[in-house]
Amino acid sequence: MGRSFNIEINTKWCKNCGICLAFCPQKVFTWDEKQRIVISYPEKCTGCLLCEYRCPDLAIEVRKVEEESHE
């Protein structure tokens, strides 16, 4: 099965605080070697939106893949 949600991080706004990584119930995010956030397992995302709501820099957007293809 392909992934159902598209996760986008606006790297101009993100400050790599790690809040999305620490609290994502599905462990979608990891750190890279420079302590930057990486979306490593987008296929595990359930679209709960918690990362989007918790991001203190309003830098994450999670969208259903179907919604995307209509645009």
Added chain:
Amino acid sequence: MSWKDYIKQQMFPLFTCSGCTHGTVTNAFARVADELKLDKNKTVIVCAIGCAGRIPTFLDFPVLRVTHGRALAFATGIKLSRPDVKVIALMGDGDALAIGGNHFIHAARRNIDMTAIVSRNEIYGMTGGQYAPTTPAGARATTAPYGMLEPAFDTCKVAEAAGATYVARSDAYHVQHLQRTLKAALQHKGFAVVEVLTSCPTQFGRRNNLADPAKMLERIKEMTVTKAQAEKMTPEELAGKFVIGEFVNTSRPELTEIYAQAFAGMGV
């Protein structure tokens, strides 16, 4: 319209430190503003000085930024002269409860129709980490090098005792609860207070072994309990905990209506 239409995207990124959850309040506020389709031509945001006082300038509304502690004083002036305008004050805990404490209790006493949102990061963030009336006993601050010796304010109890007709608490971890709470407060008629527990990893965190933003948010998760949970807890178990939820939701005569009635037919 989407929530993004309620922030000044061209001003981003936010000026705040990495992991400063004042931004989580901004995040929730923009989404609720969009849900309620707040009319930008009929809404004024008032904020003052401090990190929590500066961050509302990133919201795409008419924003009046005033002197430290005086957000509610200016907000009162706006509301009395234009009762048709929705007035929202976004404040820090030092701003609202220390220097602005008197304005806070009297706005509540008057039950003037506005929403007061207090971001409680338990410190003076902007000025370098001095203790606030909300700093927990024992926590370190630049002005409390041996740990805070004074007890902290319970904002919600102060608001309730002073007469606010809507009083609730939420936090930057329980973000769906935060959005629901802000939505209810913004729809309330009368003086509505929401205290939001936020985190300052830079000025509070670094001095209290919590410099990691995720650890600071974990602390908020640990120290919050719902009203239902609190009912089953002993006073000892509740020490150091914050109850989240709605404490007051009532109505009584509102100030601008009292004024309108008093002066009806007098041509003033």
